[in-house]
Amino acid sequence: MQNDVKLIDFLRDRHSTPVAQFxxxxxxxxxxxxxxxxxxxxxxxxxxxxxxxxxxRGDVRSTLGEQFLALSLKKTPEMTDAAREAELARFTRAPLVVAVVSTAAPHPKIPEWEQALSAGAVCFNMLMAANAHGYVANWRTEWIAYDDEALALLGVKPGEKIAGFIHIGSSDFATPDRPRPELSQIVTYAGE
Structure with a gap:
């Protein structure tokens, strides 16, 4: 039963550390x-x-940052210095970034929606697995997950979608919890 208590405590306290603190x-x-x-x-x-x-991981993260900046400048040539730096650092904020790519496609028995949800479950499991190994993790998407040119740079094939970019690293930042929804606002009991 001790392991169950640890898992309950972990789930109760789960939060995402901001990538700026990685x-x-x-x-x-x-x-x-x-x-x-x-x-x-x-x-x-x-x-x-x-x-x-x-x-x-490694140098590819900086190369991608330069490519993201170039794409951004095509759309918004008058970017501020801070916005330029944000593009350059998009994948270097964490020691590594893992893209979870949904390959959901039409299937005679399995709805695409269920397949997409499975990719989302991979994202959440990755957060928990990284935390269980002593690392912090953050699930993000950002504009690059929805831009065809950026997707091509990232190695995402046509028809695939980004379920999430999981940033993984270390941190000593004490992340405060955020407000969570009250169950009374989000739960309905059928028949009551």
Missing amino acids: KEPGPSREELEAILTLATRVPDHGKLAPWRVIVY
């Missing part, structure tokens, strides 16, 4: 593979594995 180190290759193994143990009706992951 620092080195990130998970080793072995730790990352353990995190990814746990992350992909999700409900998956039909055993389709309607998702895949792309890991961005």
Whole structure:
């Protein structure tokens, strides 16, 4: 029963650390593979594995930042210095970023919606698996998840969608909890 109490405590206190508060180190290759193994143990009706992951670490993160800035400048040439820096740092704020890519597609028995939800479950499991390994994690999307040119740079194929970018690293920042919805505002008991 002790493990159940720890899991309950973890879920009660779960929160996301802001990516601006991330620092080195990130998970080793072995730790990352353990995190990814746990992350992909999700409900998956039909055993389709309607998702895949792309890991961005090392210099590729800076290269992508330069490419994101170039795309942004095409759309908004008068960007502020702070906005330019934000684009350059988009993937360097954390030691590594993992894209969870939804590959949901028409299927004779499994609705695409269920497949997309499975990709979302991978994102949440990855947050929990990273935390269980002693790291902080944050699930983000941002404009790059919805821009065709950015998606191509990221290695996302036509027809695929980003379920989330999971930023993983370390932090000593004491993240305050945010307000949570009151159950009375979001729960309906049928028949009562």
